[in-house]
Amino acid sequence: MKPYITKESLVTEQLLNDIACLPTSDLSSVVEDDFFKKLSDADFMRIAVLLAQKSYDEGGCPIGGVIIDNETRKIVGKGHNTLVQENNPYNHGETSAMRDAGRKDFSLTTIFTTLSPCDVCATLIYMRGFSRVVVGNITSASGNEGMLREKGIAVEILEDQNGITLYEKYRKEKPELDIEDWKGLAAVGK
Amino acid sequence: MKPYITKESLVTEQLLNDIACLPTSDLSSVVEDDFFKKLSDADFMRIAVLLAQKSYDEGGCPIGGVIIDNETRKIVGKGHNTLVQENNPYNHGETSAMRDAGRKDFSLTTIFTTLSPCDVCATLIYMRGFSRVVVGNITSASGNEGMLREKGIAVEILEDQNGITLYEKYRKEKPELDIEDWKGLAAVGK
Numbered sequence: 001m002k003p004y005i006t007k008e009s010l011v012t013e014q015l016l017n018d019i020a021c022l023p024t025s026d027l028s029s030v031v032e033d034d035f036f037k038k039l040s041d042a043d044f045m046r047i048a049v050l051l052a053q054k055s056y057d058e059g060g061c062p063i064g065g066v067i068i069d070n071e072t073r074k075i076v077g078k079g080h081n082t083l084v085q086e087n088n089p090y091n092h093g094e095t096s097a098m099r100d101a102g103r104k105d106f107s108l109t110t111i112f113t114t115l116s117p118c119d120v121c122a123t124l125i126y127m128r129g130f131s132r133v134v135v136g137n138i139t140s141a142s143g144n145e146g147m148l149r150e151k152g153i154a155v156e157i158l159e160d161q162n163g164i165t166l167y168e169k170y171r172k173e174k175p176e177l178d179i180e181d182w183k184g185l186a187a188v189g190k
Numbered sequence: 191m192k193p194y195i196t197k198e199s200l201v202t203e204q205l206l207n208d209i210a211c212l213p214t215s216d217l218s219s220v221v222e223d224d225f226f227k228k229l230s231d232a233d234f235m236r237i238a239v240l241l242a243q244k245s246y247d248e249g250g251c252p253i254g255g256v257i258i259d260n261e262t263r264k265i266v267g268k269g270h271n272t273l274v275q276e277n278n279p280y281n282h283g284e285t286s287a288m289r290d291a292g293r294k295d296f297s298l299t300t301i302f303t304t305l306s307p308c309d310v311c312a313t314l315i316y317m318r319g320f321s322r323v324v325v326g327n328i329t330s331a332s333g334n335e336g337m338l339r340e341k342g343i344a345v346e347i348l349e350d351q352n353g354i355t356l357y358e359k360y361r362k363e364k365p366e367l368d369i370e371d372w373k374g375l376a377a378v379g380k
Contacts, residue, residue: 087292088289089288089293089318090285099280102277103277103370103375106374108376118317120310123310124280127308127309127372128280129377183317183319184295185294185295185319186295186297186318186319
């Protein structure tokens with residue numbers, strides 16, 4: 001099969017959404033390697049936000065994550081929160097992307113997350129040795145960026161306004177789900 | 191279907207292993223509720239160790255977890271590490287048991303883990319509001335018991351010698367897998 005997304009392809013929202021929704025293992029047959037080299041950090045954050053949108057559309061928490069290889073810029077893992085979809089009390093955007101990536105040396109990768117990582121994910125990010133984290137929303141939540149930097153990880157803030165708007169909308173619509181996702185069902189109503 | 195494990199059944203290694211290996215959703219049709227009330231904390235730790243043994247037999251990391259309801263003592267979730275089995279860079283004994291339990295109010299439960307929780311799992315345990323943690327092995331690893339107590343969680347040490355022996359054997363046989371499971375592939379060989 002010849003890749004239909006080539007290095008000549010324009011970077012459009014539609015193509016980024018195709019990339020977000022295709023299984024990671026299929027990307028290499030659909031997307032030419034050089035296309036990924038054209039993508040900016042903001043484009044990868046867009047893919048993460050499109051995954052957050054997918055989760056929102058499924059009735060879940062709109063938080064997405066994308067992991068890329070630092071050298072090739074190819075996506076090695078991606079995913080979104082599955083609290084609702086998998087009835088999973090802890091599968092955040094970051095862990096979903098890591099699960100998709102499998103057993104990798106994450107020190108050679110960058111993780112893009114649409115929302116400032118929670119305490120658990122921040123701890124996981126440094127314990128798995130990521131070299132770089134790009135955070136798409138510190139407006140709705142923040143706190144662990146300093147700790148990650150202290151651990152020697154490069155942390156960049158690259159806010160995506162659509163992602164922020166989506167998260168704020170969801171939080172107003174489903175405040176209890178937002179609390180459960182961060183602090184567990186034990187915290188809801190307390 | 192009539193439960194074949196009743197309140198009159200003797201607590202044997204074979205019955206505990208049956209309970210470890212059956213899907214949690216099937217337990218209520220196989221085990222009479224009152225049988226669980228007969229089980230001591232050491233018995234639940236045995237079930238967690240039998241799950242660790244199952245993981246070892248599958249070529250994986252021998253760490254298991256069991257979550258019980260504090261009042262009924264019934265098992266609501268259980269599992270074992272799946273680094274190897276699912277190629278998952280972070281699904282420890284504790285998260286595996288939580289995933290199995292689904293979205294629950296964990297403040298009403300106790301989690302039994304065969305190995306002292308890593309930084310990520312310890313953070314998750316307090317963020318999900320567990321009231322009590324029972325740790326089966328602080329000989330091979332430890333460190334977060336004090337932090338969990340500071341967070342107001344009851345932490346009990348109930349070492350299981352078979353579990354400790356199993357973990358030490360595995361660590362000698364597969365030291366790189368042990369490192370990867372705690373610190374990620376980035377830390378192996380460094």
